[in-house]
Amino acid sequence: MKFLTTVNDIPELTQPNVHIKDKDGLLEKINSILKDGHSKLQIVTDFDHTLTRHQMDSGKIVLTSFGMFKDCPSVPQIYKDEDNRLSDIYKPIEVDHIMTVEEKTKHMIDWYIAAHKLLLGMKFPKQELNEISRNMVQCFRTGVKDLISYTEAHFIPVLVFSAGLGECVVAAMEAANFLLPHVKVISNFLDIDENDTILGIKGEVIHTYNKNEAAIKNTEYYEMVKERNNVILMGDNIGDAGMAEGMDHCDVIIKVGFLGRNVEGNLQNYLNKFDIVLVNDHTVNVVNAILKLML
Numbered sequence: 001m002k003f004l005t006t007v008n009d010i011p012e013l014t015q016p017n018v019h020i021k022d023k024d025g026l027l028e029k030i031n032s033i034l035k036d037g038h039s040k041l042q043i044v045t046d047f048d049h050t051l052t053r054h055q056m057d058s059g060k061i062v063l064t065s066f067g068m069f070k071d072c073p074s075v076p077q078i079y080k081d082e083d084n085r086l087s088d089i090y091k092p093i094e095v096d097h098i099m100t101v102e103e104k105t106k107h108m109i110d111w112y113i114a115a116h117k118l119l120l121g122m123k124f125p126k127q128e129l130n131e132i133s134r135n136m137v138q139c140f141r142t143g144v145k146d147l148i149s150y151t152e153a154h155f156i157p158v159l160v161f162s163a164g165l166g167e168c169v170v171a172a173m174e175a176a177n178f179l180l181p182h183v184k185v186i187s188n189f190l191d192i193d194e195n196d197t198i199l200g201i202k203g204e205v206i207h208t209y210n211k212n213e214a215a216i217k218n219t220e221y222y223e224m225v226k227e228r229n230n231v232i233l234m235g236d237n238i239g240d241a242g243m244a245e246g247m248d249h250c251d252v253i254i255k256v257g258f259l260g261r262n263v264e265g266n267l268q269n270y271l272n273k274f275d276i277v278l279v280n281d282h283t284v285n286v287v288n289a290i291l292k293l294m295l
């Protein structure tokens with residue numbers, strides 16, 4: 001069993017874009033996870049702009065799962081215009097670093113209710129989505145393929161927890177061959193009838209600020225992880241830091257936050273919520289480096 005004496009033992013953690021508020025606390029968490037090993041570990045990760053990059057080297061912003069849906073040619077322009085109007089109102093609120101989570105939650109609920117109403121009666125563009133998903137394969141962060149392979153080889157469950165559109169998350173994961181048996185997706189899935197007409201969203205709405213593992217109770221994933229007390233969590237939004245709350249047995253959670261927008265205004269907030277903050281990093285090298293220390 002490997003034991004670290006300093007976080008600087010991991011070269012990936014010494015990079016200039018890596019910010020750690022409490023190095024001693026992080027060192028203790030990493031050593032605890034190394035001691036307990038693979039059988040006690042689970043990965044909980046956001047999808048949009050976490051498993052996928054925030055932007056490509058060209059500067060192009062990577063489509064979110066809702067963005068994939070909107071990119072389908074048969075999706076009516078009236079939906080796209082109204083969705084854009086709502087996004088222009090609510091995305092700034094979602095990433096606002098002054099508003100409290102309670103205040104933001106109210107707005108998120110308003111957004112999701114309005115957004116989901118827009119979908120009612122539309123035809124789900126299954127074929128078009130397959131094409132768009134193939135283009136998403138290049139948009140995953142560097143190293144996600146290694147992370148999926150490593151966790152498969154060591155039977156470490158991976159929960160992809162998205163407040164986006166479940167069908168698009170699944171399509172992108174399948175296109176990249178990442179949707180293996182140990183990987184589960186929890187997201188807003190659509191209720192679609194036999195004529196591909198959208199009837200609504202299945203179950204409770206998952207928005208950015210209610211993503212916690214209480215939402216996974218009574219799911220097959222919960223059964224997979226109820227003995228796994230240690231979590232490596234990855235997210236790009238402050239709300240993602242709470243994804244492992246609600247699991248009544250978690251001992252150690254290492255929270256990795258990807259910060260790629262409004263860095264100056266958000267860095268302190270992210271440092272308060274995440275153990276490791278990666279600024280403008282398009283890889284998951286830090287997480288893979290921690291995993292690879294586990295013998």
Ligand SMILES: Nc1nc2c(ncn2[C@@H]2O[C@H](COP(=O)(O)O)[C@@H](O)[C@H]2O)c(=O)[nH]1
Binds near residue numbers: 065067112164
């Ligand atoms: N254009 C829209 N974007 C939306 C809508 N609802 C949510 N979102 C965005 O998706 C992400 C959530 O995905 P996650 O995988 O990061 O949890 C969230 O950050 C919103 O910005 C919508 O109706 N339209």
Ligand SMILES: [Mg+2]
Binds near residue numbers: 046047
């Ligand atoms: Mg996200």
